[in-house]
Amino acid sequence: MYNYKISLAYDGSKYLGWQVQSNQPLKTIQGKLENVLGKLFDEPIQVIASGRTDAGVHARMQVANFHTTTYKNPEEILHYLRQYLPQDIAITSLKDASERFHARYNCLTKRYGYYIDTNFFADPFSVRFAYHVPESLHLEKMEQAASHLLGTHDFKSFTSMKNKKKSTIKHIHSIDIQPTSCGIVIYYHGNGFLQHQVRIMTGTLLEVGLGHMEPEAILTILEGKSRALAGPTAPSHGLFLEEVLY
Amino acid sequence: MYNYKISLAYDGSKYLGWQVQSNQPLKTIQGKLENVLGKLFDEPIQVIASGRTDAGVHARMQVANFHTTTYKNPEEILHYLRQYLPQDIAITSLKDASERFHARYNCLTKRYGYYIDTNFFADPFSVRFAYHVPESLHLEKMEQAASHLLGTHDFKSFTSMKNKKKSTIKHIHSIDIQPTSCGIVIYYHGNGFLQHQVRIMTGTLLEVGLGHMEPEAILTILEGKSRALAGPTAPSHGLFLEEVLY
Numbered sequence: 164m165y166n167y168k169i170s171l172a173y174d175g176s177k178y179l180g181w182q183v184q185s186n187q188p189l190k191t192i193q194g195k196l197e198n199v200l201g202k203l204f205d206e207p208i209q210v211i212a213s214g215r216t217d218a219g220v221h222a223r224m225q226v227a228n229f230h231t232t233t234y235k236n237p238e239e240i241l242h243y244l245r246q247y248l249p250q251d252i253a254i255t256s257l258k259d260a261s262e263r264f265h266a267r268y269n270c271l272t273k274r275y276g277y278y279i280d281t282n283f284f285a286d287p288f289s290v291r292f293a294y295h296v297p298e299s300l301h302l303e304k305m306e307q308a309a310s311h312l313l314g315t316h317d318f319k320s321f322t323s324m325k326n327k328k329k330s331t332i333k334h335i336h337s338i339d340i341q342p343t344s345c346g347i348v349i350y351y352h353g354n355g356f357l358q359h360q361v362r363i364m365t366g367t368l369l370e371v372g373l374g375h376m377e378p379e380a381i382l383t384i385l386e387g388k389s390r391a392l393a394g395p396t397a398p399s400h401g402l403f404l405e406e407v408l409y
Numbered sequence: 410m411y412n413y414k415i416s417l418a419y420d421g422s423k424y425l426g427w428q429v430q431s432n433q434p435l436k437t438i439q440g441k442l443e444n445v446l447g448k449l450f451d452e453p454i455q456v457i458a459s460g461r462t463d464a465g466v467h468a469r470m471q472v473a474n475f476h477t478t479t480y481k482n483p484e485e486i487l488h489y490l491r492q493y494l495p496q497d498i499a500i501t502s503l504k505d506a507s508e509r510f511h512a513r514y515n516c517l518t519k520r521y522g523y524y525i526d527t528n529f530f531a532d533p534f535s536v537r538f539a540y541h542v543p544e545s546l547h548l549e550k551m552e553q554a555a556s557h558l559l560g561t562h563d564f565k566s567f568t569s570m571k572n573k574k575k576s577t578i579k580h581i582h583s584i585d586i587q588p589t590s591c592g593i594v595i596y597y598h599g600n601g602f603l604q605h606q607v608r609i610m611t612g613t614l615l616e617v618g619l620g621h622m623e624p625e626a627i628l629t630i631l632e633g634k635s636r637a638l639a640g641p642t643a644p645s646h647g648l649f650l651e652e653v654l655y
Contacts, residue, residue: 248530283487287498
């Protein structure tokens with residue numbers, strides 16, 4: 164068995180997300196990749212990502228791996244993928260990996276970016292890649308609120324995950340709010356994120372930025388352990404998986 | 410009569426260009442604006458731009474003006490336009506202008522940017538906004554070639570314009586090649602450009618960058634005064650009108 168490590172970027176606008184849906188595999192990024200690789204290697208290929216991304220979410224850097232029974236040169240694989248993948252999926256690197264490398268189990272931390280366009284008119288070049296909130300946001304209050312999310316917490320209030328057996332305890336290393344050409348981006352770096360966690364944290368930070376909630380409310384929300392206490396789920400098209408670290 | 414100066418940005422992907430086409434006015438940026446403004450002011454409005462942009466060409470900053478017989482507050486006009494214009498057209502400023510201001514006649518110089526994505530895989534977030542040339546370009550040679558285009562020249566070889574009465578003499582102040590996240594952008598600053606001039610200059614500079622033509626060939630092309638001597642017309646989707654100066 165051979166193992167390959169692959170890094171890729173994708174515009175998630177047209178997809179149901181990373182993970183194969185049994186009825187519509189070709190509407191997922193995983194399904195597109197498995198389809199093209201399966202044809203090249205002439206065997207069923209399973210592509211394992213660092214984690215799934217939801218419908219409409221983009222990736223500037225997703226990492227995955229896949230096993231094959233025959234060996235092909237990475238350069239040959241790259242040329243084939245460039246020819247047959249759609250233009251909204253780009254492979255940024257493809258390398259031979261050790262047999263033990265597993266894109267999900269070996270992932271240490273991840274960085275996400277959530278893009279918010281605060282212009283009065285939405286920037287026409289960011290419409291698909293940023294959430295349009297044409298308001299002046301109180302950035303210092305958002306930073307204060309974000310500081311309460313740092314460290315290890317039970318993020319039960321910040322997920323729509325229903326599975327009660329799975330732990331909702333996660334660790335956030337940093338949250339950085341940076342200016343962009345048309346607004347701000349909020350970068351989140353952590354050891355892993357629950358379903359919808361980044362989007363619910365963003366929706367809640369926006370409530371603070373808009374003056375609908377005080378920064379200290381974050382403490383009450385964390386303690387309450389109920390999804391109903393946090394802000395709305397920000398839409399998927401503003402979210403980018405930025406980096407996966409090993 | 411009242412006169413308004415308007416600055417706007419647009420993603421030209423879905424349009425036949427700036428200028429109204431008699432059979433399909435709503436497939437042009439001018440037509441979209443005139444339609445919405447006409448409804449607001451309840452009179453026919455003509456919007457005069459600094460110059461037309463071709464089908465598929467974008468603008469980060471286009472400038473235009475329009476006259477009305479009744480007066481409305483710029484803020485009211487902006488709110489109405491935001492409500493009724495599609496998301497690929499954004500008004501970045503709208504101000505009262507002196508009666509004599511004319512967006513085309515008063516324009517002093519323009520800046521265009523042509524974006525080239527040189528990654529092996531096209532960047533998924535730039536597919537609509539950059540020309541994909543997955544090759545390593547010889548930038549110093551491109552800069553040498555560009556230097557021969559500076560100053561006042563007869564650019565007859567660099568236009569597809571057929572009108573023999575119109576002068577083809579133009580002045581280029583500067584051509585700057587800058588790196589971007591996925592390749593390069595070539596900025597052109599001049600007192601005005603002929604039809605397809607920026608795209609033909611770009612196609613010719615690319616021939617030099619790819620090693621198909623020597624930088625000195627530019628001199629022969631200028632002297633020859635024939636479109637057949639220059640390189641191909643680079644596609645419209647990589648071109649942005651960046652700035653209009655008064």
